Amino acid sequence: MIARPIDPRAWLLWAAAATVPPLVGRNPFVLLATTLAVLGVWAAWRDAATDGWGRLLRLGALFALVGVLFNTLTAHVGDRPFARLPDAWPLVGGPLTVNALVYGLLSGLAVFGLLLVGTTLGATLDWATLLRLLPDRLHAVAVTGAVAWALVPQTLRAFGEIREAQEARGHRLRSPADAGPLLVPLLAGSLERSQTLAEALEARGFGAALAPQAALGRWRGAATAAGLTLATVGAYGLAMGSPAFAFGGLGFGVGALWAAGRERGGGPRRTCYREPAWDRRAWLVAGSAGVVLGVEVAILAVQPAAFAYDPYPSMLPPAVSLPLLAALGLLLVPAAIR
Amino acid sequence: MPTPGGIGGPELTSPSPDALERGRGGEGRSSTSGFAPHTSRRQANSWREVQRPDRGLSFPTFGGGVIPRATGSPQSHLPLRWRQDRNCTRPSWPTDPADRLVALLSRLLAVVAWLALLGPDGVAAAGPNHAGVVVRDAEGGLTYAYIAFPEEEIGGIELLRRTGLPLVSVGFGGLGEAVCSLAGDGCPLAECRRNVCQGAPTAPYWRYFRQAAPGDWQPLPLGASGARVRDGEIDGWSWTAAEAGLPPLSLPELARLAGVDEAAAAPAGGAVPTAAVRGVGIDVATPEGSEPIAYVAAAAILVAIGGGALVLGRRGRDGPGSATQTTSASAPSWRPEAEA
Structure with a gap:
């Protein structure tokens, strides 16, 4: 029996709620709670045949290692030095501190959490439904985004298949020089897939010139482009820790998109035969995610230190917000209703 | 919270009066409490x-x-x-x-x-060089530091580091080093790495100045890593996005404000403090931690979330569905438009 999918809008809301903590801070309690909850959802919804624990753990270890190495070698700040590299060495020279090591670990955990959210979305999201839910004018953008989103998982899957095939032929990856028999078929396969995809899109009229009566008005096209740009800039501002900048960009971007899509007429039209059902499970996922988002925004407004942790220059115990941690437990709801 | 009259100094780098006396006595012995002998390294x-x-x-x-x-x-x-x-x-x-x-x-x-x-x-050679540092914090409090250094010249960051004030800086490779937090004011390291505490064009940051003439504080746009400090110069650090807001100073006056009688100590060949700091702007109040019971409760919540993730993850894998449906052709969640 195959699990019924949940409405993509509910999944997107859940992903937004799970993405906020690793984006806005490095509090170890918050990061751990978020990662554990997302890990539970991923474990419940994963396809056991393709999504193995081994790959995920290796990925987590890699991110932790990169975070620790980068931060420890470049941030020579803190009251707990444990070694010292010669000062003459550019960039990495200076004291190595436990403070930087801890912050590197937390950064690795945050990146791993974000990646886990993306992996879970990739395993659960019904892309076809999502494309149909978007306004007609954004269809081309949505298709492009879906193709881009699927690039990494497809490449990883292809790499695994090629490696298995080469191992069956006796090939072993012992040094970088042995990577040729893996990378060349991967590159050739990627080119072939992209060509197939391009042909399929063209056969469906993707990107074709519109009839004069269906052409998009100039101001509406400009508003759509500006809205998308502003929304992207706002998301970047959120990731960079500038809330005013982020919410301003997102607000204006959504407003521009709304204004562009308000008026009927113009642009390509698609026929919709069925609409996705917003069932009880979608309500549960969206409701719990909405509660988590609300708590996150409220705590960000009144107690932003609950998300933050800065081990420089002294390592002190991080702040704890029990309501926030309890709310993050609600991110497990999609795992419970599978 | 700023406290009056040279508060943060004693806890940070300023010596006790006893240490001051010992330091001025010229015992020729290195001190870790803020004063060093009148001898170079x-x-x-x-x-x-x-x-x-x-x-x-x-x-x-x-x-x-x-x-x-x-x-x-x-x-x-x-x-x-x-x-x-x-x-x-x-x-x-x-x-x-x-x-x-x-x-x-x-x-x-x-x-x-x-x-x-x-x-x-040799040992009885000329004494060390001296320079001053003035730090103006977010609330306008001023901290004075009088530094002795044996080198002919040192970097601006190194001079600041020798004041002993709590300093968090971040390196940008060949571009130099930026000050993120000084004496409790500043921004976290992550934000500092992104924008050197300048979230907005008018947002304050630790700006570096040098006094060209009394009261003429010139910003040094190349930063403190590239700047060299020589004997008699005064550096200024101000948490501002525009004007320095620093007072006109001479080095003897700064030494007096930092609690050092330069005229009495230096010519006599006695010990001169390597770093004498005094000010009203040092704020190193530690952030409030949570109660121990809160940590226990947080650990309990984490265990609950982890246990829930484990149980639900296993149930999902071994449960009714072993794979997620991603095609919409036969999805039961779709219904005809007429029914909708």
């Missing part, structure tokens, strides 16, 4: 070489070669009984008390002779 190394002749470069000079030859006596008529180990050239200490005394006096004489040879560049 190089000079201190010279002392170490002299006083530990069995180590390092000074061994061949003091280890048995100079002293016998200085007396003009052949090796076989030495007053001291040296025993050469076959595998080690280090001479053993004489066993006879009289020989020991002679050896000790000889070495002391050699030390004196060595110091005399050092001449004006």
Whole structure:
């Protein structure tokens, strides 16, 4: 029996709620709670045949290692030095501190959490439904985004298949020089897939010139482009820790998109035969995610230190917000209703 | 919270009055409490070489070669009984008390002779250089630091570091080093890495100035890593996005504000503090932590979330569905538009 999918809008809301903590801070309690909850959802919804624990753990270890190495070698700040590299060495020279090591670990955990959210979305999201839910004018953008989103998982899957095939032929990856028999078929396969995809899109009229009566008005096209740009800039501002900048960009971007899509007429039209059902499970996922988002925004407004942790220059115990941690437990709801 | 009258200083770098007296007394001994002797690091190394002749470069000079030859006596008529180990050239200490005394006096004489040879560049050479640092925090509080340094010139960041004020900086490779947090004011390291605390064009950050003339504070756009500080110069650090807001100062005046009587200490050859800091702007209040019971509760919540993730993850994998449906052709969640 195959699990019924949940409405993509509910999944997107859940992903937004799970993405906020690793984006806005490095509090170890918050990061751990978020990662554990997302890990539970991923474990419940994963396809056991393709999504193995081994790959995920290796990925987590890699991110932790990169975070620790980068931060420890470049941030020579803190009251707990444990070694010292010669000062003459550019960039990495200076004291190595436990403070930087801890912050590197937390950064690795945050990146791993974000990646886990993306992996879970990739395993659960019904892309076809999502494309149909978007306004007609954004269809081309949505298709492009879906193709881009699927690039990494497809490449990883292809790499695994090629490696298995080469191992069956006796090939072993012992040094970088042995990577040729893996990378060349991967590159050739990627080119072939992209060509197939391009042909399929063209056969469906993707990107074709519109009839004069269906052409998009100039101001509406400009508003759509500006809205998308502003929304992207706002998301970047959120990731960079500038809330005013982020919410301003997102607000204006959504407003521009709304204004562009308000008026009927113009642009390509698609026929919709069925609409996705917003069932009880979608309500549960969206409701719990909405509660988590609300708590996150409220705590960000009144107690932003609950998300933050800065081990420089002294390592002190991080702040704890029990309501926030309890709310993050609600991110497990999609795992419970599978 | 700023506290009046040189508050943060004593906890951070300023010495106690006793330490001040010891430091000014010129005992010639390094102090870790904020004051150093009126000797440079190089000079201190010279002392170490002299006083530990069995180590390092000074061994061949003091280890048995100079002293016998200085007396003009052949090796076989030495007053001291040296025993050469076959595998080690280090001479053993004489066993006879009289020989020991002679050896000790000889070495002391050699030390004196060595110091005399050092001449004006030696221990009694010119004193260290001095520079000042003024820090203006977010609330306008000023902190004064009077720094002695033996080098001809040092970097601006190094000078700031030697004040002992709590400093968090981040390096940008060849571009230099930026100050993120100073004396409790600033931004976290992550934000500093992104934008050097400048989230908005008008947002304050730690701006670096140098006093060209009293009251003429010039910003140094290349930053403190590239700037060199020489004797008599005064650096300013201000948490601002525009004007420095720093007062006109002379170095003696700054030294007095930092709690050092420069005129009395320096010419006498006595000890001058390596870093004397005094100010009203030092705010190193630690952030409020949570109650211990909160940590226990947080751990319990984490265990609950982890346990829930484990149970639900296993149930999902072994439960009714083993794979997620991603095609919409036969999805039960779709319904005809008419029904909707």
